[in-house]
Amino acid sequence: MLTWGTKILAAAALMLLASLVSLIFEGLGRTFTARLERRLGPPPSQPFYDLVKLFGKKAVLPREGLPWLFLGAPAVGAASALTIFLYLPIGSLPPLLSGGGDLLLVVFLLLLASLATVLALSGGASPRRGVEVGRELTLLVACALPLALVVASLVWFAYRQGLPGAPFSLETFAAKSVWSVASWPGRIGLAALGLVFLSLLPVLAGTTVRPIEGGQDDDFSGRALLLFEVARQYRTLAACSVCVCLFLPGSLGLILELQALTLFVVDFLFFWAKVFLVQMTALSLEDAFVGRFRGDQAASFYSLAASGLALAGLILLFFDVRL
Template sequence: MILGFVMRTVAGVALMLLATVLAVLFEGVDRKLNAIMQRRMGPPLLQPVYDILKLLGKENIVPRWANPVFFHGGPVVAMVATMMVFLYIPIGSIPPVLSGRGDLILVLYLLSLSGVAVAIGGFASGSPIANVGAQREMVLMMSYELPLAVVVSTLAWFVYRMGIPGHPFSLETYVATSIWSMAGRAGFLGLICLFIALLTVIPGETGKGLMDIPEAKTEILEGVTVEYSGVNLALLHVAFNLKCAAISALVVSLFFPFSLGGALGLSGGLKALVDFPWFWAKVFMVSVFGVTFLRTAFGRLKIWQASRFYWAQVGALSLAGMILISVDVLLR
């Protein structure tokens, strides 16, 4: 039992470190692709690594009117909460380090906790600019949580009603059996609606591109992170990168669990060896479309526009998906 605990701990730490490195590298590729789409040269691929290493050697400056406990705690909680998401996500054919019946709910909780921690850090800084950014962060969270909740609850209900083996809120259930193969025509259209709705949530979760509202560099001077420096700012950058990779990994687990090793007729360790890089490749492709393409193609929205977008357009799309899937299940 002790050996199993030690092995699980080592595997969890190694996975979180690997996810952190890949998330930072994904940002480098994202910035490079964004520059290419805009016909610019762009920064080096390792520029995010250089930035974080430089920040780690800088001093943490605390504003005079800040609450030190929440000001320092916000970046730490944000980064740790997002790192823990990867402990509950199956990596290809490899089962998650931690698993249970409510993995999906816990993943959404950890993602929300990361955003709340960033907002609390902004409020605790005592800066009016950071206060505005933190308010925008909370409004944005309350906006995209509705379609996100509809997508997750609909998928769980679909899995339950179709009798798919496993718990409806366990991510291993979706990886073991593709929901696309269980849907009829109406259900297939419903899954497409839910997928598009979840894809549009990625910019809101990451705060990039058209949803770069809490920071808005040209408007409120980095907003929620304006008072951060040194190690704290480095932790926030890592947390933002991890959040982008985490929400993309969630999309892959729910909608694209297809195994490359299984398609090649492999099994056992060889299958896991092939599916491991294949999983991160799928995460990268989702991240490129959900973040890079959207932030290149569209300008930043105003906070009221973003809120209306998630409550009206995306919310309606997710409800349409729920109705189509319900019709598909009830007519069988």
């Protein structure tokens, strides 16, 4: 058992690692997107340069609106997203914090980080803020039902199939994959739920909204823009990590019959490789699909099509349990 002092040091190291990985994945994601569009694009190290550049600029607070909300909400969003990593099993490493309701807390933190983005936009004074706030709120409300269906379906299936551990604990899904206890109807249902969760990632990760950047009083600039972008990067990494824990668990080290330190290192790197793959898939999905929707079209897709697919997945899981 780790002492509280050791846990605090480990938590600080984990958050530092998550910050570094989010910047690396952000840079690689920009390069990946540029290559898909047949452009040269920025170098993978560009997010590091942007961070240093924005940190050296002064934040211009809006004359109207709520300046404390303008700066405080992104900080709350970043803290919420970083807290998620304390509850995630990373490879063969157990989470620093755990309990019977980890999954509910993680979903709450993801939604809180998303809501913080809306609050940050509403705290400014841009004439376009009403459009951005309305679109983001509409998407969040539309995503609530399919997200709840996905989580409830996974928890119910884990409970009925007798997975060891608390059904609302992420360690339960990491220790034994739900795919391993499903027959063909259940696997089709899990695939449907996975597709729904993947379609939700652009909204949960915050890639569907960008702040209004510039040097005027009503724009995000300097350290205000830095806070906003850092919060978005943390949300992206956290949402993709949760997707891996739920739908893509597994130990490469055990397959290779590794032991001790080598097992932990290989599984640790394998976990982040899966997160990167999911993040690139989410970016491609947002650019090719969700980003082309208007606000009302995207909301209709999530509230109707995504919810319907999640319900179909639940029905298939039900038949799998009854067979």
